[in-house]
Amino acid sequence: MTARDFFRDSTGTVRPPWRLVIFAAVSVVSLFVVNGAIAPFVSSAIALTGARVVLYPWVLLASSVLAHLVTFHFVEPRRWASAALGAAAFRPRLIATGALLGAVAIAIPCALLLAIGWLRVTPAPDGSSLALGLTTALFLAPAAFWEELVFRGYGFAVLVEWWGRRAALGVTSAVFGLVHLQNVGATWASVAVVALAGMFLGAVVLLTRSLYAAFAAHLAWNWTLAGVLHTAVSGIPFVTPDYQVIDAGPNWATGGMWGPEGGVPAAVGLVGATIYLYVRRRRREEP
Numbered sequence: 001m002t003a004r005d006f007f008r009d010s011t012g013t014v015r016p017p018w019r020l021v022i023f024a025a026v027s028v029v030s031l032f033v034v035n036g037a038i039a040p041f042v043s044s045a046i047a048l049t050g051a052r053v054v055l056y057p058w059v060l061l062a063s064s065v066l067a068h069l070v071t072f073h074f075v076e077p078r079r080w081a082s083a084a085l086g087a088a089a090f091r092p093r094l095i096a097t098g099a100l101l102g103a104v105a106i107a108i109p110c111a112l113l114l115a116i117g118w119l120r121v122t123p124a125p126d127g128s129s130l131a132l133g134l135t136t137a138l139f140l141a142p143a144a145f146w147e148e149l150v151f152r153g154y155g156f157a158v159l160v161e162w163w164g165r166r167a168a169l170g171v172t173s174a175v176f177g178l179v180h181l182q183n184v185g186a187t188w189a190s191v192a193v194v195a196l197a198g199m200f201l202g203a204v205v206l207l208t209r210s211l212y213a214a215f216a217a218h219l220a221w222n223w224t225l226a227g228v229l230h231t232a233v234s235g236i237p238f239v240t241p242d243y244q245v246i247d248a249g250p251n252w253a254t255g256g257m258w259g260p261e262g263g264v265p266a267a268v269g270l271v272g273a274t275i276y277l278y279v280r281r282r283r284r285e286e287p
Helices: 003-007 016-049 056-075 079-083 092-115 129-152 154-163 165-182 188-208 211-228 264-285
Strands: 119-123 243-247
Touching (some): 056 079, 079 154, 092 188, 092 264, 129 165, 129 211, 154 188, 188 211
Antiparallel strands (some): 119 243
């Protein structure tokens, strides 16, 4: 075996393990570049305007986009299409389907918890719920897109090619859950639900072939919690003008400090949405 055969297959394509190593290295370098060389200038410019912007989710997103761009330029001839980010993946119907599934998967469990009184709506200081919806979107959108690029972007596509769908989905979902252990109020139960969310979002990518659809599902799930219900998202509290939804039931159902997405009903919602995706895909494939 020659050195070329070690790094490339018979078609001249860089083998999956090396593409993954290159992508990981480029991702680390991109984060240092964006955070160290670009973010300080952007932060200073924003400070001059007097605006208050949480910059770090945008920094993470920019670094991940840069890592994809550099990797595509050097080792991936299929470019954005290889990560389910090509033009064919950017279809309104796919994106709308993802958003609807993400919202419904958490809205129905929360509605049931509200109906039985285990979640309760209480008054909160006066403010603007509309403004909250916009500001939370400016925080949640880049964070959700960054997480999708990291856990279900190009690295995920390479793992699917290398290990197969099931192994890639299982490993990335487990890691997705484990990284959330650092969040306030995290428990093994809440991490397990996040891992289920990873399975659901990975299924969206695999079955729709659109990372944009997975991003829409991810954002819709988080925004339903923060922007509509005014409750915590993965243990992160948000401002709650006008009203807030508080925990009034057992933690196994309501998620406790983590928020409703850490409870069993949320897990059932995720499983149900995932099953729906597979059933819908199977029906479409039937003659």
